[in-house]
Amino acid sequence: MDFDGEDLSHKALGDRLPPGEQHLFRGCDLTEADLWGAALGGARFESCVLDGTDFRRADLDGAVFTGGGGMRTRFNDADLIDASFTDVDLSSAQFAGALLTDAAFTGCRMIGASLTASRGTGFTLTRSNLTLANLGGCSLRGALVEGVRFDDADLSGCDFTEATLNDCRLLGARLLGATFTKADLRGADLGQPDDARLRAFAGAVINQAQANAILAARGITVA
Incomplete structure (x- = not known):
């Protein structure tokens, strides 16, 4: 079922979505729309307004979101296996419990x-x-993470084991209990190399310039 340019804001949409179909939402306003528990496997959302949209417990397996977005979209406990988000504004979005x-x-x-x-x-x-x-407790184990800003993010308890971080920034990120064993951090900005951060980076691979910066912060010059 296709929705093209429709104002669906503040509407309960469960009754408008026939089961067993793949739905297309193109340029729709879904502000505060109620899609709680909706069957949206394989659905496409193109340039839609998603301010406060309620996708809690929805089946979004393989769903595709392109462009658009909004503030405080709720994906709590939703099924997002194989879902993709491209150029979407997900500021303050909630994914607690999402798969x-x-x-x-x-x-x-x-x-x-x-x-x-x-x-x-x-x-x-x-x-x-x-x-x-x-991202507290998230697993990015073995992942290739490119061009991501984690400035002042909470990465407590995250698993970056064997991950590769290219062109990433970790300035001010909280790293309590994070694991970087065998992670490749040579392409990352690690931020201020204080002792707490260095403990988190134990077992990671860094480059010579990063090592020199760590030593210089401790008054040690490498000749």
Whole structure:
């Protein structure tokens, strides 16, 4: 079923979505729309307004979001296996309890988003802004993370084991209990190399310039 340019704001949409179909929402206003528990596997959302849209407990397996977005979109406890988000504004979005196995976020604005307590075996992040986001306990084990800003994000308890961070920034990120064993951080800005951060980076691979900066911060010059 297709929705093209419709104002669906503040509407309960469950009765308008026939089961067993793949739905297309193009240029729709879904502000505060109620899609709680909706069957939206494989649905496409193109340039839609998603301010406060309620996708809690929805089946969004393989759903595709392109462009658009909004503030405080709710994906709590939703099934987002293989879902993709490209160039979507997900600022302050809520993903607590969501199943994110193989979900992909590319070119997304995710400032202040909360992915803590999300479930699954990992997801991908590319060219996205996660400043002030909360990823507490998330798994990015073995992931290739490129062009991502984690400035002042909460990465407590995150698993970055064997991950590769290219062109990423970790300025001011909270790293309590995070794991970077065998992670490749040579392409990342690690931020201020204080002792607490260095403990988090134990077992990671860094480059010579990063090592020199760490030593210089401790008054040691490498000849």
